[in-house]
Amino acid sequence: MKLIVIGSGNWGTTLAKLFAQKNTVYLWTIDQKEADEINKTRETKFLPGIKLPDNIIVEKKFSRQIEPEDVVVTVIPSRFIEDLADEMIANNATKFTIVNASKGVQHSTLKTVGETVLAKLPEINFANISGPTIAKELAEGLPAKAILACRDIGTLFRLQNILENDLLSFEYSRDVKGVELAASLKGLIAIAVGIADGLGFKTNVFGLIMTYGVHEFVTVMKFLGVYHKTAYSIAGIGDLITTCISENSRNRRFGKLLGQGYSRNDALKEVGMVVEGVSMAKTIQKLSKFNLSIPLISCVTRIIFDDVEDVHAEMLNTIKTISG
Numbered sequence: 001m002k003l004i005v006i007g008s009g010n011w012g013t014t015l016a017k018l019f020a021q022k023n024t025v026y027l028w029t030i031d032q033k034e035a036d037e038i039n040k041t042r043e044t045k046f047l048p049g050i051k052l053p054d055n056i057i058v059e060k061k062f063s064r065q066i067e068p069e070d071v072v073v074t075v076i077p078s079r080f081i082e083d084l085a086d087e088m089i090a091n092n093a094t095k096f097t098i099v100n101a102s103k104g105v106q107h108s109t110l111k112t113v114g115e116t117v118l119a120k121l122p123e124i125n126f127a128n129i130s131g132p133t134i135a136k137e138l139a140e141g142l143p144a145k146a147i148l149a150c151r152d153i154g155t156l157f158r159l160q161n162i163l164e165n166d167l168l169s170f171e172y173s174r175d176v177k178g179v180e181l182a183a184s185l186k187g188l189i190a191i192a193v194g195i196a197d198g199l200g201f202k203t204n205v206f207g208l209i210m211t212y213g214v215h216e217f218v219t220v221m222k223f224l225g226v227y228h229k230t231a232y233s234i235a236g237i238g239d240l241i242t243t244c245i246s247e248n249s250r251n252r253r254f255g256k257l258l259g260q261g262y263s264r265n266d267a268l269k270e271v272g273m274v275v276e277g278v279s280m281a282k283t284i285q286k287l288s289k290f291n292l293s294i295p296l297i298s299c300v301t302r303i304i305f306d307d308v309e310d311v312h313a314e315m316l317n318t319i320k321t322i323s324g
Contacts, residue, residue: 002026002070003162006061006084008038008100011047011274012075014135015101021165022055024201027052028061035059050139066093071162072111073129078104078184079275081113084119094195097125099148099163103183103276109281110224125155128176129163130183132242134249136203138167147171147235149179153203171234178230181221183239185297187277188284190243191211191255193298196319198259199312207318209296210244212322216294220284223292251277252302255300259311264304278304295321 006017012234016027029035036057038044042051052058066072066088076084079101079134088094094219098121099114113120115127130276131146138144148170150156156172164170174178217240229234243249254275257267268275283320288298299318308314 002064002067003073004028004066005073005075007075008034008046008058009075010042010044010135010139011101012013012073013047015073015075016056017050017052017079017139019163019167020056020163021167024057026064027056027058028063029058030061032060047136047139052139058304060095062087062091062322063079066091066096068095071097071099072157073081073099073101075101077105077279078102078113078276080278082116082120088121094121095123097127099127099129099159100180101129103130103180104279105181105230105283106186107279107286109314110286111281112177112184114176118307125152126150126176127155127159127218128179129170130179130239131171132238133168134242134246136248137236141167141223143167143169145234147173147179147233149173149176149235151176160175172264173230173233173235176228178221178227179233180236181224181226182217182230182236183282185217185220186236186240186278187212187244187251187275188297188300189216189240190249190251190297191258191275191277191304192315193244194249194252194255194257195259195300195303195311195315196255197252198256199315199318201315206244208319208323210240212296212319213240216297219292219294220287220297220318223290232323233247254278257317258303261311281305299324 004026006028006031014024035058066315127150133144135145193206217230221228254267254271281304
């Protein structure tokens with residue numbers, strides 16, 4: 001069995017480091033130049049100062065064949081997942097286990113990563129890992145707990161033995177789509193908290209945003225026919241709280257910059273990494289035609305995409321609306 005992590009950003013590198021406690025890990029990058037640089041320095045630009053153990057082998061993706069017994073952890077922006085599935089097919093890798101650690105849904109169809117991958121690779125075992133897991137904290141040796149979701153119980157047992165370690169433990173679920181959606185939606189609420197912070201609001205407002213944000217999770221999940229109680233698990237409210245309060249959260253930081261007057265593009269440039277909540281906001285815009293009661297999420301999408309002139313008034317009016 002090979003354990004392969006595709007994606008050498010901060011979360012992919014962190015997971016590779018964690019899983020290397022019990023396994024040899026193959027960390028796949030976009031090109032050989034990047035692989036050579038990481039192998040030479042034993043660290044990445046996303047986690048400066050944190051050295052990778054020797055049993056992490058960094059190499060260009062598809063440097064070796066993926067076999068049916070292998071476990072492949074995908075940690076790339078969700079918009080590239082379909083292309084990755086096509087690459088797997090082109091490289092004769094169609095039957096193995098995928099553990100997805102990416103967040104987001106397909107903009108045009110509202111399909112989750114799992115639905116997108118299984119449409120291309122129907123023979124794989126698909127699992128999803130999500131929860132209150134800030135990469136930098138785990139990389140620095142602080143513990144966390146996540147949810148590992150898979151429809152197949154046998155796969156869950158197998159992954160428990162392979163992936164669980166003394167820093168990262170798991171709860172287990174068979175609600176794959178619910179866990180994926182909760183992970184995708186939480187970024188929008190973290191952006192809202194960041195905007196409020198950038199505007200000068202304090203913890204009273206942050207608490208309101210997080211509470212009513214969970215309500216809106218449930219509204220969206222019910223509309224999409226998903227088991228909505230997953231919103232109250234660590235995949236939902238647990239991940240949401242962590243992302244909203246952490247200074248290391250890209251979504252929160254992006255929102256704070258918007259609140260401070262940055263444009264969307266300038267805020268994204270300042271963050272310097274993918275902000276999945278922005279992609280999800282674009283997707284959620286598609287649901288507006290169905291008249292769902294999601295005033296907080298709608299406010300965030302307007303601020304991101306509609307060049308709102310008075311962000312403070314927009315946020316204040318939304319706070320008044322959600323608090324009744």
